[in-house]
Amino acid sequence: MSANPTHMTLAEARDALAGKKISSVELTQSHLDAIARHNPALNAYVHHTPEIALAQAKASDEKRARGEAVGLLEGIPIGVKDLFCTKGVNSQAASKILTGFKPEYESTVTSNLFAHGAVMLGKTNMDEFAMGSANITSVYGPCVNPWRRSGEPEVKLVPGGSSGGSSAAVAARLGFMATGTDTGGSIRQPAAFTGIVGIKPTYGRCSRWGVVAFASSLDQAGPMTRTVRDAAISLQAMAGHDPKDSTSAIQSVPDFEAVLANGVKGLKIGIPKEYRIDGMSAEIAAAWDKGAAILKAAGAEIVPVSLPHTAYALPTYYIIAPAEASSNLARYDGVRFGLRVSEDGDSLNDMYEKTRAAGFGAEVKRRILIGTYVLSAGYYDAYYKKAQRVRALIAQDFTQAFTQCDVILTPTAPSDAFVIGENQDDPVAMYMNDVFTIPASLAGLPGLALPIGLSKAGLPLGLQLIGRAFDEETVFRAAEAIERGAGFNAAPEGY
Amino acid sequence: MALTDKEVQHIAKLARIRLDGAELSHYAKEINGLLKWIDQLGQVDTTGIAPLSSVSDQLLPWRADVVNDGNQQEAVLKNAPVQNYGCFAVPKVLE
Numbered sequence: 001m002s003a004n005p006t007h008m009t010l011a012e013a014r015d016a017l018a019g020k021k022i023s024s025v026e027l028t029q030s031h032l033d034a035i036a037r038h039n040p041a042l043n044a045y046v047h048h049t050p051e052i053a054l055a056q057a058k059a060s061d062e063k064r065a066r067g068e069a070v071g072l073l074e075g076i077p078i079g080v081k082d083l084f085c086t087k088g089v090n091s092q093a094a095s096k097i098l099t100g101f102k103p104e105y106e107s108t109v110t111s112n113l114f115a116h117g118a119v120m121l122g123k124t125n126m127d128e129f130a131m132g133s134a135n136i137t138s139v140y141g142p143c144v145n146p147w148r149r150s151g152e153p154e155v156k157l158v159p160g161g162s163s164g165g166s167s168a169a170v171a172a173r174l175g176f177m178a179t180g181t182d183t184g185g186s187i188r189q190p191a192a193f194t195g196i197v198g199i200k201p202t203y204g205r206c207s208r209w210g211v212v213a214f215a216s217s218l219d220q221a222g223p224m225t226r227t228v229r230d231a232a233i234s235l236q237a238m239a240g241h242d243p244k245d246s247t248s249a250i251q252s253v254p255d256f257e258a259v260l261a262n263g264v265k266g267l268k269i270g271i272p273k274e275y276r277i278d279g280m281s282a283e284i285a286a287a288w289d290k291g292a293a294i295l296k297a298a299g300a301e302i303v304p305v306s307l308p309h310t311a312y313a314l315p316t317y318y319i320i321a322p323a324e325a326s327s328n329l330a331r332y333d334g335v336r337f338g339l340r341v342s343e344d345g346d347s348l349n350d351m352y353e354k355t356r357a358a359g360f361g362a363e364v365k366r367r368i369l370i371g372t373y374v375l376s377a378g379y380y381d382a383y384y385k386k387a388q389r390v391r392a393l394i395a396q397d398f399t400q401a402f403t404q405c406d407v408i409l410t411p412t413a414p415s416d417a418f419v420i421g422e423n424q425d426d427p428v429a430m431y432m433n434d435v436f437t438i439p440a441s442l443a444g445l446p447g448l449a450l451p452i453g454l455s456k457a458g459l460p461l462g463l464q465l466i467g468r469a470f471d472e473e474t475v476f477r478a479a480e481a482i483e484r485g486a487g488f489n490a491a492p493e494g495y
Numbered sequence: 496m497a498l499t500d501k502e503v504q505h506i507a508k509l510a511r512i513r514l515d516g517a518e519l520s521h522y523a524k525e526i527n528g529l530l531k532w533i534d535q536l537g538q539v540d541t542t543g544i545a546p547l548s549s550v551s552d553q554l555l556p557w558r559a560d561v562v563n564d565g566n567q568q569e570a571v572l573k574n575a576p577v578q579n580y581g582c583f584a585v586p587k588v589l590e
Contacts, residue, residue, distance in 0.1 A: 217549050389545070392541075427529060
C-alpha cells in the first residue's frame with residue numbers, strides 16, 4: 001500500500017478496506033486533510049461536508065466489523081458535482097439563482113452511490129447549470145487545473161468544464177471518484193484536460209432524477225476516476241433503471257469490472273476520417289495514432305469508417321441544448337426556491353424578470369435567449385425542427401458505422417488545457433472544445449475519455465472511445481487495453 | 496438575417512429576463528454571431544428525415560393511477576423565499 005492513502009486507486013482502496021489494512025475513517029480523514037491543504041488553491045470543492053463524510057465512514061467501518069454484506073464503493077470517499085441534489089446539503093448548480101437551496105430529497109444517482117457505501121466529501125465546482133467548457137462560469141469562481149505547463153508554474157490553466165471541479169478533485173487526489181454530468185462533453189473534455197478517466201454512459205443508463213436539468217434529451221451522469229477499472233466499478237454503482245425518470249432505460253446493469261479481462265482480440269476499431277479536422281495539431285494526431293497502434297498490437301483490427309455529418313453536430317447541439325435549457329430553466333422564477341428580487345409595488349412579471357436578470361450569469365442568459373428564440377413562433381421549424389432532423393442524420397451515421405466496427409476511437413478534445421480567461425469572449429471558439437464529444441451525445445451513445453500521453457507543454461492528452469448504445473462493456477474493454485498499452489502514470493506535481 | 500435590439504428585447508421579455516440598454520446590444524451582437532454560425536445547417540439536405548427528439552426507443556411508461564406520495568407541504572415549502580399561510584407567496588396579482 002502506498003504511503004499516502006489518497007494515492008491509491010479506488011480498486012486498491014477497496015481491497016485495502018476489505019483486507020482491514022486501513023479503515024474508512026482513516027481513508028476519509030486523509031482525504032479531508034488533503035482537501036484542507038490543496039483546495040484553497042484549486043477551488044475544486046465548493047461545499048464541504050466533513051461531518052457527513054466521517055459519519056458515513058464510521059457507519060461503513062461498523063458495518064464491515066459486523067461482517068455485513070458491503071457495497072461496490074463501501075467506505076470509499078468521493079466528490080459529488082454540485083448539479084446533483086443531495087438531501088439537506090447545498091445544491092446550487094454553481095448558480096446565484098439557487099443560493100441557499102437545500103433539497104429535501106436525494107438524487108437517484110447519489111442514493112445509489114450511498115447504498116453502495118460511498119462516503120461524500122463535498123460538492124464539486126462546475127460551470128453554472130453545466131453550461132461551459134472551462135469551469136469559468138461558476139458563481140463560486142473558476143476552478144484551477146492541478147496540472148501546470150512545464151516551466152510555467154505560475155500560469156493557471158482550466159480543468160475543463162462543466163465537471164471541472166470533479167476532474168480537478170480526482171486528478172489532485174482529493175477523492176477516488178467524483179460524479180460528473182455530460183450534456184455535450186462535460187465529463188469527457190475535463191477528464192482529458194486533467195489526465196483522468198471519465199465515461200458518459202448511454203443515454204438512459206443512469207437516472208436523471210434529482211439532477212438539475214440542463215438539456216433533458218442529452219444529460220447523462222457518469223463517473224470520473226483515475227483508472228478504467230475504477231470507472232467500471234463506479235458506473236456499476238451509479239447505474240440502473242429508475243421508475244422516477246421516464247427516460248431511464250429498463251436494462252440490467254452488467255458487471256463492468258468483470259469484462260475488463262476479456263481483451264480486444266478480434267474487435268474492430270473504427271477510425272472516423274471526418275474527425276481529422278482542419279488544423280488538428282500534430283500532437284493530437286500523433287496521440288490518436290498511438291491509441292490505434294496500441295489496440296492493433298493488442299489484437300484488434302483497425303478499420304476506417306465515415307461519419308459524414310460530423311461537421312454539423314456542433315451547430316445542431318447549440319440549437320437543441322439551449323432550446324431545452326430555456327424550457328428547463330423557466331422554473332427559476334423566485335417563487336419556490338433560491339433567489340428572489342422584488343421591490344415594493346412590483347408586479348409578478350417584474351419579480352420574474354428582476355430575479356432572473358440578477359440570478360443567471362452571462363453564459364446562461366445567452367443560452368436561454370437563443371433557446372427562447374429558436375423555439376418561438378415563426379422560427380421553430382427553421383431552427384429547432386431543422387436541428388432535430390440533422391440530429392437524426394448524425395445518429396444514423398453512427399448506426400451505419402457500427403455495421404463496420406465495434407467501437408470508435410477519436411481524440412477527446414482539440415487541444416490540451418488552456419489558460420483561464422482564454423477564448424472567454426468568443427462563444428464559437430469556446431464551443432469548439434466539444435467538437436469531438438458532441439456527436440456521441442446527440443446520438444445518445446456511450447463515450448469514454450482516457451489519458452494517452454503528455455503534450456509538448458507537459459499536459460495530459462485524451463482519447464475517446466464511442467460504443468454502441470448499452471455496450472459500455474466493449475468501450476471498457478478497449479479502454480483497458482489502451483490504458484495498459486499506454487502505461488500513462490503521470491500525475492500533477494505537488495499532489 | 497440579423498436580429499435588431501428590439502427583437503432581442505422581445506425575446507428577453509418572453510424569457511422573463513430584464514435586459515438594459517448596454518446589455519441588450521451586447522447580447523444582440525453575440526446572438527447574431529451565433530445565428531450566422533448556426534445557419535450552416537441550411538446546407539444539409541434533410542428532405543424526408545423525421546425529426547429526432549429523443550434517442551430513447553422505449554415507450555413512455557405509465558404508472559398506476561394511485562396516490563403514492565403526499566403530505567409533503569412542509570418539505571415543498573422549505574426552500575420558498577417567501578411563504579404565507581402554508582402557501583408560496585408572490586406579489587399581488589389583482590388590485
